[in-house]
Amino acid sequence: MTVHARGYRPYSGSFGGPPAWWVILQANVAAVKATKAMRVLSLLLLIIASCVSILLYVQIGLGERVFGRSGSSAGSPLSALWDNRKALLTGLQIFYTAATTVVSLLAILTGAGLVADDLRARALTLLMVRPVRPFDYALGKALVLPWLLVTRAALPGLAMWVLAGAWQQPGETQAFWEATSAVPGLIGTYLLLCAGSYSGLTLLLSAGTSRRGVASALAAAVIFGGLVVRGIGWRMAGDEGHLLRGMSLMDNVQEPIMRASVEMLTGRFAAARLERLPDPTWAAALAAGLFVLGFLRVWQRARSVEVSE
């Protein structure tokens, strides 16, 4: 048994370890995970993912086994594949609509404090006097929301895709995965858009004030205000309407999944839905722009730290 006395001891080991941005990322992810808001929202996402998975199972797994194929799918594996693909995309659309709302709340409640809390606590004075570059600090902070999104939003979506394939009739699994091979890409695009938009926005606002409440309120105004502006855009024709329709972050990030889902529909209803979707190039540009701006703002804050305030 080793008896270890507490107190100051010299350190004779080596220095090194993972890059500073990774340490900052891990510490911040752990801190966010420990918050009540994060626990509640994670549980909510888990419940939503479970409900959608159960619905999918009932629709394409259990349903086909118990009731057999009916309607357009009856007797035709190709039609069944089409129907199951539609069911999966509808399920994903439901999940990601709910997930986007939850992610919005997550960004407002926890993301807004990522840098603001550090500024209030003067934590930068302790962090930047270590072998940490402003780039490390900014990157570590910028990846917190994307990291949480991977585990809370992307993985459940991928799991649904895998499960939907596994629930196909014997011998049709491979064909289903091939027919829906675009789904991982859609989820990846959603992840990038969501990470860029929300991470960029929250960092931009969070690094602009040392009050988490102010940053949260501004984030809420931008996220939910965008929905109002988008609604006005729906009623307007021409370029102005088009521009306003692109102002909702919540719609922008869902664009790829919504588009894939709507494209499976036909008729006037589908055309109207497509018309309402934001421009994908604009959505990507906005996400990238927000991320770059947020990153630069945090980097600039970390660069200008003063040891005596």
Add this chain to the structure above:
Amino acid sequence: MAVLSVRNLTKSYGGRPPALRDVTLEVPEGVTGLLGPNGAGKSTLLQCVLGLLRGFRGGVEVLGVDARKSPRDARRLVGFMPEADAWIPSMTGVRAVAYLGRLGGLPKNEALRRAHDVLHHVGLGEAVYRDVVEYSTGMRQRFKLAQALVHDPALILLDEPTSGLDPAGRDEMLGLITDLAEHHGKHVVWSSHVLPEVQRSADQVVVLHQGQYRGTFRMEDLAPRPGLFLLELEGASEAFAAEAQRRGLALTARGGDESERRRAFTAQIAPERACEAAGLLLASAAASGVRVRRVEAIVEDLESVFHRLLEAKVLGAKAPEAKGARS
């Protein structure tokens, strides 16, 4: 060996007068007080040492490492305790110190172990699992010292370490600083306004004023004030005072009260009779039946040296040389 070497350092902020003007100085090993009035350039100097400032002219070396070319290598050798309240949000004391230790380059498990060790060392052993936000002012000062020590730096920079502490807390903080230098071989540079504290713990002081270096002064070079002695007695001090006065010594009470067993006095004798003082004091003690516990020649205080260094340049005099700024 100089732990800190600054050569021709000049730093300006925008169009304002330079915060540091062609400063060249070397900080020797041990505990060094960095003194200067507000606006002297102490914080700017610390920021240059920590590699936080850009756009300055001149060179800074920390333990032989060029802080300008390799700021991260230099920072690894330095622990910094800021004056302003600072903590890591949403973390317990031990988690925060371990986190900062990892950023200092320690492996994960070692960072956690050392975080426990340094928090115990600074007297926060009972509060390691409490959120830092819940700490009192004194505890936060200790936390800031612990985070500066966690990666075992050779040089520790302290910015007003006793700020906001009560007298007992100040004593403990000074004890910790002295202990770091005496028992753990750390070099300490300590920026402060409280001269008696610096005088008590520092080996030397470096004085800055209006962005200029004014000199380095070693504490051992403080001049004795002829004819003045510190005296600690045990017993009937009134009888001793009468006896001493009869022998040409004047006594002034320094501290303690009647209820205390041991009392302190300043004894004064004519400077030309200073060499007789010890004998006279002991004779007075023997005659009055008191015990003399301590007799010590009073030296000039740091404050007078400090002011002399500040005025030297203002009056156009040559800045005192390192080691021995006595005029």
